[in-house]
Amino acid sequence: MPEITARAAYSVDIDAGVELYALNEREPLPPASTTKIATALLLVRNVDDLSQTVTIEPQDVNGDGESTMALQAGDIVTYRDLLYGLLLPSGNDAANTVARLVGGQLLFAEGVPGGDPVERFVQEMNALAAEFKLEQTHFLNPTGLHQDGHVSSPRDLAILARRAFTQRAIRDVIVQPTYVVNYQGPNPREATIETSVAMKRNDPDGVVGGKTGTTPEAGACLVLETQESGGNRVITVLLGSAIEFNEDGTRNDETDRRYDDMRAILAKMDEDYRWVDISNDEEIPGLGTEMSAWQVELKNNDSIVVPRHGGDAITYLLQLGPEAKPNAEVGRVLFFLGAEQVAERAVVQLAPGGQSASVPLAA
Secondary structure: OOOOOOOEEEEEEOOOOEEEEEEOOOOOEOOHHHHHHHHHHHHHHHOOOOOOEEEOOHHHOOOOOOOOOOOOOOOEEEHHHHHHHHHOOOOHHHHHHHHHHHHHHHHHHOOOOOOOHHHHHHHHHHHHHHHOOOOOOEOOOOOOOOOOOOEEOHHHHHHHHHHHHOOHHHHHHHOOOEEEEEEEOOOOEEEEEEOOOHHHHHOOOOEEEEEEEEEOOOEEEEEEEEEOOOOOEEEEEEEEEOOEEOOOOOEEHHHOOHHHHHHHHHHHHHHHEEEEOOOOOOOOOOHHHHHHHOOEEEOOOOOEEEEOOOOOOEEEEEEEOOOOOOOOEEEEEEEEEOOEEEEEEEEEEOEOOOEOOOOOOOO
16 A cells, blocks of 8 residues: 555455455545435435436525535426536535435335435435445435544445446446536526546546545545556545645645545556456467367456566466356356466356357346
């Protein structure tokens, strides 16, 4: 792990399933607005049609100094607008609205229409944490505003981000640097909101997207997805990077070190690891030919992650069982760097004639 200011950090290749760096990765810490990853995931789980319109109530609107998508009481926006408002400018007003509406839907479905919808939504957030086995996570609100006991850990947030960022509706949002909101209602207007993730705006090469969080108690936090040259996706989480706040409570962005910390980790990653395309005969000589002879193929072609140290070539061991029906798993390929096993991949049976039996996924 490179030298960083963050109190805790975690980086994992979510395609290869390889942990890359870890620092206090299980320590429960205030997550600030990275909380909104859970809020966004519950929105897309509970709303089938994001083009539905909703009306903003006075209780949804922000307090002074909070991050916002500039909602006003009486505005009419879509759920999709709220999703963008959650994940780009990190609007607490968007989070308040989502919690009220989705929590209200849950209460109505359960026959408890008079309950507190925000409280019910927070219960659902914690049910989500239990579902994903987020052992250091406990939510007390949908925004990430500081409350004692509202905590998560870098490892938990990486698991949460993996589940959220693979949702198409959420991924469509985080990859965008900006979004135009058309506010309808008594004060119709149009405004462009932009991502709070400065790396997405300023040095986007390899940056898919992510979510920030910042409070005096949490420090500067960041959940970032990047893509390596081999196509694999890496999620890196920082909690508690250095940042200072002015006397009026506003943050001093010149002191924000989260992006320095993130760049240091990504640079060290390039020094320490390489991503190997296992479907490339030049990278793994002989594997393609041998699998073709046995009428099998790799179940997936995600690159494997190997340390850059040493000059050993990558070797493999193909282990096969009896021939089976097309697309059935029939064995494994073990990959070695020297004497150390560094990865393994499932192998499936091809259809007669050597054609893949898999059916393309719908767009």
